[in-house]
Amino acid sequence: MSVVLAVDVGGTGLKGAVVDVHGRTLARRDRPTALDGRGPAENLLALLADLSALAGPQAPVAVGVGTPGIVEEATGTVVYASNLGWRDFGLRALLEDSTGLPVGVGHDARAAGRAEQLASGTHGSFVFVPIGTGIAAALVVEGTAVSGVSGAAGEFGHVVVHPGGELCPCGQRGCVEAYAAGGAVLRRYRARGGEAASTAEVVGLVGADPRADEVWADAVRALALGLQGLTMLLDPAEIVIGGGVSGAGAVLLDPLEAELRALLAWRSPPPLRTARWGSEAGRIGAALLGFERVGTTPEFLL
Amino acid sequence: MSVVLAVDVGGTGLKGAVVDVHGRTLARRDRPTALDGRGPAENLLALLADLSALAGPQAPVAVGVGTPGIVEEATGTVVYASNLGWRDFGLRALLEDSTGLPVGVGHDARAAGRAEQLASGTHGSFVFVPIGTGIAAALVVEGTAVSGVSGAAGEFGHVVVHPGGELCPCGQRGCVEAYAAGGAVLRRYRARGGEAASTAEVVGLVGADPRADEVWADAVRALALGLQGLTMLLDPAEIVIGGGVSGAGAVLLDPLEAELRALLAWRSPPPLRTARWGSEAGRIGAALLGFERVGTTPEFLL
Secondary structure, three states, X not given: OOEEEEEEXXXXXXXXXXXXXXXXXXXXXXXXXXXXXXXXXXXXXXXXXXXXXXXXXXXXXXXXXXXXXXXXXXXXXXXXXOOOOEEEEOHHHHHHHHHOOOEEEEEHHHHHHHHHHHHHOOXXXXXXXXXXXXXXXXXXXXXXXXXXXXXXXXXHHHOEOOOOOOEOOOOOEXXXXXXXXXXXXXXXXXXXXXXXXXXXXXXXXXXXXXXHHHHHHHHHHHHHHHHHHHHHHXXXXXXEEEOHXXXXXXXXXXXXXXXXXXXXXXXXXXXXXXXXXXXXXXXXXXXXXXXXXXOOOOOOOO | OOEEEEEXXXXXXXXXXXXXXXXXXXXXXXXXXXXXXXXXXXHHHHHHHHHHHHHOOOOOOEEEEEEOOEEEOOOOEEEEEOOOOEEEEOHHHHHHXXXXXXXXXXXXXXXXXXXXXXXXXXXXXXXXXXXXXXXXOEEEEOOEEOOOOXXXXXXXXXXXXXXXXXXXXXXXXXXXXXXXXXXXXXXXXXXXXXXOOOHHHHHHOOOOOHHHHHHHHHHHHHHHHHHHHHHHHHOOOOEEEEOHHXXXXXXXXXXXXHHHHHHOOOOOOOOEEEOOOHHHHHHHHHHHHHHHHOOOOOOOOO
16 A cells, blocks of 8 residues: 655644555644744654654655645746745755655645545536635636646635735735634734634634624635635636634634625525535645655545 | 628627638628617627628628627527626527527637637637626636636626725626726716716826826726736736727726736736737637637637
8 A cells, every 4th residue: 555745834834644545644743834943844854754754664655745835836846935935945856855755746725625626526617725824725627727827826815805905924915815814813813902822712702702703704704705706707616615714614604605695796606615624635635746746646535 | 711700799789790711800790789679689680681791602601609798608598698688598599590500609708818819829828808898808727718617707897806896787896897897987987077978088088187097097906906816816827908998008008017016916917918809809709609610710820
């Protein structure tokens, strides 16, 4: 049974796993993106060493890494990733040199989206929006994953929905991400004097704390506005919300569906659901990149 | 030399032509969409009779019709077209019965976009935004024309860019089209006390009449906001602006490029240009639909 070492790189944490060709996670190990003064690349290498040890006698056939930002999949170069401080960074070359294994590097959301679609077995047009520290999207249009002319497609989080609005970490104003990302929800709740250790805690206060209600309503509104434009442009068969924030479940989906419906005067919203792989979609997407690097199509169908 | 009868159906006018397989327009005839109390379908049939007479001895091999709205190309059904009052309308069946010719019916902007792309010979990702009475878009993503799961993709004009803003004829508020369509520019200029007979006249007053400056700045702003989202999602190789309003040339493109650049903090705007076929792209797109209906790939390459 061939296995790969898979890492989903996020702005806050690195999520690692040893994954087999059926999409089963045999071992799991996380690590902060920044730790002991070391940057994301150093921590990524350390995590891969840990994962290799966890794989034990099952020698991994490849490494798969999903990262946010603008990624050139053919060369494994991260052109730009604002949350990681990477620019024109030859990640694949570095990891292949260090590990001695074939390494597939791809866009985290696109890979996770393809994994979601492989798992559900659907075809055609499909949108996967993972909401974690940041927000991206994987767009599958008429059966093809969209990467764009410079690998920068799917930046749903940086669609401007409130012109001149809140400053986004990316430097633009009024992005979806500036209101609806997990980090934004927590930051905006704290800015209103709320005390919470995590985004999940803020979500848990919705309905009980007016400050939580306010920032959550803003998050839902920003998402609905972004999805309105996406629906107009692409008319997708399904929109799947993933990432940590999708754990909010109906607290997210119900008002989001209602807001999107209210913005649309002459068509229904596309079906909305939370991700089947939940917050594990990133790890599975990274594993898919590893298998694809060595020409293997994994059997993820549930 | 085979020819087709081509009609580009718009909210204001029907633009007809007899077009040969090299994309040459042999004859041209227009007709208002509503005339003498007759609706768009009746006027379309009358225009086709005129075009048939104009074709003379060159018996047309097919008819091609491009319409706005939601179009199911496989059956030639117009699912919904707000400017025409059509809903679940079997346009192809009606026209084939009436003319005795094979009829191809498709989305005006998608067909015009494919004609633009055939003419320029480019491949890959491509966005064509025709601005006339309304605004649509033809999206070609990774080489495939995007029609969406229900044929409703490309509704760029109805992306909401000013939540709660001006009422759009479609019933939504704050759509791109409510500010930037030719009709909107003229209506909004008149609402400010300006007198003009056409959108082109308003454009001609930019720089000379503060009311024209104001509505034009709003139009450019709405377009830029819509294109910001489109750029984030699709990362296209090129954005081509067509339709009557593209006749504004640099008066449109220069401020649009500047606004779009100002909205983008970490990437450049995609290259922007006005349509190569100009306001004729709709007729040529309709002709393409006719040729395709009989299995002919026209030689449009310039």
